[in-house]
Amino acid sequence: MTAAPDRTDVPRPAPVRLWEDGFAADPQRYYAALRAQGPVGWAELAPGVPAYLVTDRSAALDVLRDPETFSHDPRAWEETVPADSPVLGMMRWRPNALFADGAAHVRYRATLIDVFDLVEPHDLRARVHRAVRLLAGRIGPRGEADLVGDFSRPLMALVLNDLFGLPDSQGDRLDEGLGKMMEGGAQAAEGEAQYARYVLELIEAKAERPGDDLPSRLLAHPAGLTREEVTWQVFLTLGAGYEPTANLLSNTLSRILGNPAYYSTLTSGARPVMDAVVEVLHHETPLANYGVYYARRPAVLHGVRLREAVPVVVSYGALGLPRGPRDGEGSPHAGREAAGGRHPRDASHLSWGAGPHACPVRQHTMLLVTEAIERLTQWLPDLAPVLPRERLSWRPGPFHRSLTALPVRFAPRSPDQPGVPS
Numbered sequence: 217m218t219a220a221p222d223r224t225d226v227p228r229p230a231p232v233r234l235w236e237d238g239f240a241a242d243p244q245r246y247y248a249a250l251r252a253q254g255p256v257g258w259a260e261l262a263p264g265v266p267a268y269l270v271t272d273r274s275a276a277l278d279v280l281r282d283p284e285t286f287s288h289d290p291r292a293w294e295e296t297v298p299a300d301s302p303v304l305g306m307m308r309w310r311p312n313a314l315f316a317d318g319a320a321h322v323r324y325r326a327t328l329i330d331v332f333d334l335v336e337p338h339d340l341r342a343r344v345h346r347a348v349r350l351l352a353g354r355i356g357p358r359g360e361a362d363l364v365g366d367f368s369r370p371l372m373a374l375v376l377n378d379l380f381g382l383p384d385s386q387g388d389r390l391d392e393g394l395g396k397m398m399e400g401g402a403q404a405a406e407g408e409a410q411y412a413r414y415v416l417e418l419i420e421a422k423a424e425r426p427g428d429d430l431p432s433r434l435l436a437h438p439a440g441l442t443r444e445e446v447t448w449q450v451f452l453t454l455g456a457g458y459e460p461t462a463n464l465l466s467n468t469l470s471r472i473l474g475n476p477a478y479y480s481t482l483t484s485g486a487r488p489v490m491d492a493v494v495e496v497l498h499h500e501t502p503l504a505n506y507g508v509y510y511a512r513r514p515a516v517l518h519g520v521r522l523r524e525a526v527p528v529v530v531s532y533g534a535l536g537l538p539r540g541p542r543d544g545e546g547s548p549h550a551g552r553e554a555a556g557g558r559h560p561r562d563a564s565h566l567s568w569g570a571g572p573h574a575c576p577v578r579q580h581t582m583l584l585v586t587e588a589i590e591r592l593t594q595w596l597p598d599l600a601p602v603l604p605r606e607r608l609s610w611r612p613g614p615f616h617r618s619l620t621a622l623p624v625r626f627a628p629r630s631p632d633q634p635g636v637p638s
């Protein structure tokens with residue numbers, strides 16, 4: 217919050233409609249329109265569902281780090297939207313860490329951190345390698361693949377189901393329910409119901425037969441979460457993990473494949489994969505508009521008066537520097553050495569959030585994504601994009617930045633060929 221002048225006398229501009237198809241095709245145009253309104257713009261998440269969109273870094277930090285003024289609890293807002301609003305699947309209250317404030321939040325979040333802490337890096341790496349081996353073995357002999365539908369999404373389903381104690385065969389069910397819910401469109405309610413059934417069945421099974429998996433650890437955690445509370449933490453965590461991480465994977469792969477400077481150095485040990493991931497976190501972050509907060513009382517944020525019960529959305533997508541789709545191309549290492557081997561702008565993006573709700577598993581996620589890409593490119597070192605980046609299409613929806621498909625070609629390769637990683 218700032219002492220900047222209150223600009224509320226200025227008539228409210230027409231809302232920028234993040235639910236339009238054009239948003240997926242060219243988000244920067246929409247973000248530019250929002251930025252033109254000032255640090256806090258006026259948008260619509262769905263027809264008739266307005267929100268304040270925070271597009272300025274300093275205003276974003278003021279929201280993220282001020283739980284006294286901003287709550288994560290959407291219940292007052294829910295009363296203002298129609299029961300069939302397509303964004304409710306993503307935004308409605310549930311008793312989990314994301315929608316809780318204060319002591320309840322600390323309790324839920326601590327249990328999640330505790331159970332994820334038990335996932336050692338070597339263990340996660342082994343699970344990722346198993347998943348890549350399975351998928352690359354499947355697509356390798358074909359010589360062509362869609363790295364979204366044949367790799368990023370099924371990889372996340374395999375890894376998460378593995379961690380959550382479900383068989384590989386359940387991946388399609390997870391993909392279908394969550395995919396529809398995340399798009400926030402006409403099928404969102406159906407997707408939400410499918411996904412909820414998936415999680416409920418999982419928790420019932422783990423309560424009866426605990427195993428060495430995350431839900432069983434949550435059920436046994438000394439914080440004493442009820443079965444219902446565990447269900448909602450799993451609902452949050454599987455969802456929070458699946459969609460954004462699959463999108464981080466495919467957005468990064470598309471940057472790497474579209475940029476010879478990255479691709480030609482993939483095997484040099486220079487960690488260009490990490491650079492590409494960081495570039496995506498800056499300019500094409502998967503969780504584009506899903507930092508959703510609510511002013512607890514009327515407040516002024518960087519000159520804009522906020523009403524209660526209207527979402528204040530930290531636009532992680534708009535916070536990325538508007539340097540155009542070709543940013544970084546040709547010089548993935550520029551300035552890296554000067555920053556001691558660390559990407560010079562790594563610290564300046566906010567794609568993991570900040571403050572009490574910042575993503576609790578960012579380290580796990582970075583390891584998962586970089587391992588998956590490095591392993592895939594070891595299996596298939598000659599991946600070539602079928603389409604130039606500007607011809608790729610993106611899924612609709614206000615919350616995410618998600619490719620529809622990423623078609624590639626490569627020389628067919630069978631799992632028993634020499635040189636294929638074990």
Ligand code: HEM
Nearest residue numbers: 313314325456457460461464503507567568569573575581
């Ligand atoms: C396995 C992968 C992941 C898991 C399990 C996961 C889990 C979570 C959970 C449980 C929260 C809520 C924390 C809380 O409210 O205290 C959260 C928050 C968040 N996550 Fe992740 N996450 C994953 C990957 C990602 C990815 C790939 C991104 C984007 C780059 C991301 C960005 C965020 C952000 C921005 C928030 C805070 C949202 C806000 O402002 O309220 N996460 N994550």
